[in-house]
Amino acid sequence: MAQQKGGAGKTTLAAHLAVVWSGMGWRVALVDVDPQGSLGAWHGARAARLGDGATGFHFVAVPGHHLTTILARVVGDYDLVVIDSPPHAETEARIAVRAAALVLVPVQPSPLDLWAAGPTLELAKAERRKAVAVLNRVPPRGPVADEAARELARMGVAVARSSLGSRTALARSLATGHGITEAAGSSAGAEEVRSLAAEMLSAAGVR
Numbered sequence: 001m002a003q004q005k006g007g008a009g010k011t012t013l014a015a016h017l018a019v020v021w022s023g024m025g026w027r028v029a030l031v032d033v034d035p036q037g038s039l040g041a042w043h044g045a046r047a048a049r050l051g052d053g054a055t056g057f058h059f060v061a062v063p064g065h066h067l068t069t070i071l072a073r074v075v076g077d078y079d080l081v082v083i084d085s086p087p088h089a090e091t092e093a094r095i096a097v098r099a100a101a102l103v104l105v106p107v108q109p110s111p112l113d114l115w116a117a118g119p120t121l122e123l124a125k126a127e128r129r130k131a132v133a134v135l136n137r138v139p140p141r142g143p144v145a146d147e148a149a150r151e152l153a154r155m156g157v158a159v160a161r162s163s164l165g166s167r168t169a170l171a172r173s174l175a176t177g178h179g180i181t182e183a184a185g186s187s188a189g190a191e192e193v194r195s196l197a198a199e200m201l202s203a204a205g206v207r
């Protein structure tokens with residue numbers, strides 16, 4: 001998950017997608033490179049509820065300069081490694097992007113967010129990594145999502161067919177260490193997350 005803009009949805013995507021993938025039986029490692037440690041706080045809440053070792057994940061918090069070493073260590077033991085990268089950190093983002101089979105770039109459908117995604121998309125291109133923009137917090141009505149998708153396509157960026165609406169359940173379920181698919185499994189938001197999770201596995205070439 002990469003996007004130099006804070007608040008775009010990196011940690012949100014990481015947690016909710018990881019829950020679906022883990023639930024499918026994949027062995028999933030979570031790597032939190034963001035010093036803010038939000039993914040770690042979420043995983044901690046999950047561990048408090050389910051017990052250490054019963055969260056469905058191997059979790060590591062890593063300072064950026066150790067990322068390469070840690071990734072080399074976990075890659076062989078897990079099917080999927082989800083990296084939540086920090087904002088405003090060119091070097092760490094570059095290491096994370098370089099290691100990735102697929103770079104997910106959450107983008108809120110507004111001109112400011114599209115512009116802010118530019119450097120991350122350029123970084124993925126420079127590292128020759130496959131990047132997919134994921135529209136996040138899409139309002140229920142209006143043309144903005146289609147406009148954003150068109151603009152991204154014009155910039156030569158692949159856009160995920162699945163997107164996430166603006167859903168309070170995405171935020172609320174994290175507080176208790178849940179994914180939305182666990183806390184509100186039949187909600188529209190859960191359906192969006194499942195759809196995105198399946199699409200990203202095929203985009204990453206995992207089956």
Ligand SMILES: Nc1ncnc2c1ncn2[C@@H]1O[C@H](COP(=O)(O)OP(=O)(O)O)[C@@H](O)[C@H]1O
Nearest residue numbers: 006007008009010011012137164165166167171
């Ligand atoms: N689709 C969404 N619907 C509702 N709230 C969202 C959505 N995506 C993100 N948020 C909220 O926006 C804030 C920023 O998201 P976050 O995942 O922490 O971004 P980042 O990790 O890129 O800084 C959080 O409070 C999160 O709960």
Ligand SMILES: [Mg+2]
Nearest residue numbers: 010011034038
């Ligand atoms: Mg974050």
